[in-house]
Amino acid sequence: MTPPTDFTLWSQTLCKTLEDFLQQHLPDTSIVPQRLHEAMRFAVLDGGKRVRPLLAFAAGELVEAPVASLTVVAASIELIHAYSLVHDDLPAMDNDTLRRGKPTCHVKFGEALALLAGDTLQSLAFQWLSEFSLHPDPRQQRFMIHQLAIASGSRGMGGGQAIDLESIDSSLSLPELEAMHLKKTGALIRAAVLLGASCGQPLTASEQRHLSNYANTLGLAFQVVDDVLDAEMDTTALGKTAGKDAAANKPTYVSIMGLSQAKDFSRELLRTAHESLVPFSPRCRRLEELADFIVNRRS
Amino acid sequence: MTPPTDFTLWSQTLCKTLEDFLQQHLPDTSIVPQRLHEAMRFAVLDGGKRVRPLLAFAAGELVEAPVASLTVVAASIELIHAYSLVHDDLPAMDNDTLRRGKPTCHVKFGEALALLAGDTLQSLAFQWLSEFSLHPDPRQQRFMIHQLAIASGSRGMGGGQAIDLESIDSSLSLPELEAMHLKKTGALIRAAVLLGASCGQPLTASEQRHLSNYANTLGLAFQVVDDVLDAEMDTTALGKTAGKDAAANKPTYVSIMGLSQAKDFSRELLRTAHESLVPFSPRCRRLEELADFIVNRRS
Numbered sequence: 077m078t079p080p081t082d083f084t085l086w087s088q089t090l091c092k093t094l095e096d097f098l099q100q101h102l103p104d105t106s107i108v109p110q111r112l113h114e115a116m117r118f119a120v121l122d123g124g125k126r127v128r129p130l131l132a133f134a135a136g137e138l139v140e141a142p143v144a145s146l147t148v149v150a151a152s153i154e155l156i157h158a159y160s161l162v163h164d165d166l167p168a169m170d171n172d173t174l175r176r177g178k179p180t181c182h183v184k185f186g187e188a189l190a191l192l193a194g195d196t197l198q199s200l201a202f203q204w205l206s207e208f209s210l211h212p213d214p215r216q217q218r219f220m221i222h223q224l225a226i227a228s229g230s231r232g233m234g235g236g237q238a239i240d241l242e243s244i245d246s247s248l249s250l251p252e253l254e255a256m257h258l259k260k261t262g263a264l265i266r267a268a269v270l271l272g273a274s275c276g277q278p279l280t281a282s283e284q285r286h287l288s289n290y291a292n293t294l295g296l297a298f299q300v301v302d303d304v305l306d307a308e309m310d311t312t313a314l315g316k317t318a319g320k321d322a323a324a325n326k327p328t329y330v331s332i333m334g335l336s337q338a339k340d341f342s343r344e345l346l347r348t349a350h351e352s353l354v355p356f357s358p359r360c361r362r363l364e365e366l367a368d369f370i371v372n373r374r375s
Numbered sequence: 376m377t378p379p380t381d382f383t384l385w386s387q388t389l390c391k392t393l394e395d396f397l398q399q400h401l402p403d404t405s406i407v408p409q410r411l412h413e414a415m416r417f418a419v420l421d422g423g424k425r426v427r428p429l430l431a432f433a434a435g436e437l438v439e440a441p442v443a444s445l446t447v448v449a450a451s452i453e454l455i456h457a458y459s460l461v462h463d464d465l466p467a468m469d470n471d472t473l474r475r476g477k478p479t480c481h482v483k484f485g486e487a488l489a490l491l492a493g494d495t496l497q498s499l500a501f502q503w504l505s506e507f508s509l510h511p512d513p514r515q516q517r518f519m520i521h522q523l524a525i526a527s528g529s530r531g532m533g534g535g536q537a538i539d540l541e542s543i544d545s546s547l548s549l550p551e552l553e554a555m556h557l558k559k560t561g562a563l564i565r566a567a568v569l570l571g572a573s574c575g576q577p578l579t580a581s582e583q584r585h586l587s588n589y590a591n592t593l594g595l596a597f598q599v600v601d602d603v604l605d606a607e608m609d610t611t612a613l614g615k616t617a618g619k620d621a622a623a624n625k626p627t628y629v630s631i632m633g634l635s636q637a638k639d640f641s642r643e644l645l646r647t648a649h650e651s652l653v654p655f656s657p658r659c660r661r662l663e664e665l666a667d668f669i670v671n672r673r674s
Binding site: 103107108109111112113116159160163166167168169187188189191192194195196198199200202203206207214215217218219221222224225226228229230231232234235237238239241242255 | 402406407408410411412415458462465466467468486487488490491493494495497498499501502505506513514516517518520521523524525527528529530531533534536537538540541554
């Protein structure tokens with residue numbers, strides 16, 4: 077067995093910090109309505125790669141942000157991500173039964189409760205983001221709440237899902253596919269990076285642009301790799317239903333570019349992501365490593 | 376025809392202010408994804424009695440709050456209310472086809488888009504509440520966002536809906552029914568009153584308690600009257616499916632107390648609501664009139 081790398085230790089430590097926060101702050105299953113709180117905890121705990129939280133932590137290192145603030149930001153963004161998966165898996169949407177190697181929320185708790193669990197996880201994200209003092213300047217915190225709301229909404233993640241729905245059985249051009257994913261996956265990944273970087277010292281306008289470019293590029297890379305894995309891997313390895321994009325006749329990077337070109341594209345995006353980070357060297361090491369992790373992952 | 380009362384003119388003027396804000400700030404249907412934006416606007420515009428917004432405006436008058444701040448608060452709360460109706464009407468929940476005399480959102484736009492419209496209306500509420508400066512002290516605004524998130528979440532409205540789900544075919548006691556409605560309907564009505572009163576001069580602790588009592592009592596009265604109307608009126612008069620609580624075998628104030636006693640109870644709650652307002656006289660006239668309106672309404 078190879079010893080864990082420095083990056084592995086870093087990510088394990090911060091994932092533990094995140095899990096502890098989630099465990100402690102998600103409503104306890106002894107509180108009424110117990111079954112709803114069970115469903116909320118089921119949807120959030122013990123699952124996922126925690127990519128968005130880790131991006132928030134890593135971006136916070138650029139600006140010497142306190143870990144306490146970053147933990148709240150990371151946890152709130154993960155709630156939004158978790159709620160979107162619960163709703164996305166519902167029969168009216170993707171109708172999926174397997175997520176992270178477990179039954180999906182509606183399979184375990186029923187459709188109505190899964191719907192409510194998603195709804196209340198979204199509320200909880202904004203509750204947490206407004207509960208703790210995250211920055212000495214309270215206007216900065218208001219700005220962060222605003223950014224997360226936009227990223228989640230109809231011009232961000234929710235809008236991307238609506239475009240995705242419309243795209244079934246249609247042929248999108250590459251720019252249209254990119255525009256969809258910049259919203260559907262990109263908006264929340266971008267929010268994770270930008271909110272993490274909002275918790276500390278202010279960035280210059282030029283640094284903002286570079287970081288924004290990193291976040292957009294990485295969001296796209298994340299989706300290209302998702303499409304490649306969906307085409308290449310089996311359901312057991314993924315922990316979610318594989319091949320479902322093709323089965324649903326949804327346009328993907330693989331269906332439009334072909335598998336080999338999609339892989340090349342993900343490596344090209346990785347290079348661009350690294351280049352965007354140059355002005356932050358050496359404080360950007362974790363963001364670089366996360367980009368590598370996202371592009372080289374196997375599930 | 377009787378001439379409009381002063382209260383009617385007041386509420387018409389502020390409803391117009393609200394509608395103008397909603398019209399202007401809801402995403403335009405020319406913006407991608409157009410169909411989602413159509414569904415969001417359909418769910419919010421031209422409908423409802425706007426009780427929660429009017430409560431926010433009326434509570435703002437207690438503390439000399441600026442109408443501009445109150446309009447944002449009123450609109451944000453109405454978005455939460457509208458999203459909850461869209462999700463509540465879905466086949467997985469109440470499976471209702473008629474709302475405010477129109478087809479429900481999922482009947483018109485399909486289940487998947489209705490789900491997303493609800494989701495993104497919730498995001499938009501928090502977007503608006505963090506977009507504009509609502510109070511000279513930004514910490515007060517953070518507090519307001521926090522209050523709305525709690526009122527919407529698993530220990531507020533969303534939690535009340537989960538308890539409601541569980542109550543089908545079961546027999547709740549009167550205290551259990553009351554506890555459910557304090558969350559399901561009461562939490563957002565309470566938030567409307569308290570957020571409106573947060574936009575101006577601070578209240579004393581004693582005034583806070585009185586206002587809180589008014590809000591809780593009114594939330595309950597609202598639900599008792601809803602149950603009475605559901606039992607007494609027909610679908611055309613209500614603009615939504617009548618008699619559905621009895622059909623779904625859901626416990627209501629009418630099923631537990633009987634019709635006549637439920638009516639008496641609503642009048643008793645109205646008296647209590649009025650009494651809670653005594654310390655605010657005469658600035659509480661609109662809150663008194665709204666309580667009368669809520670209890671005496673016929674739809």
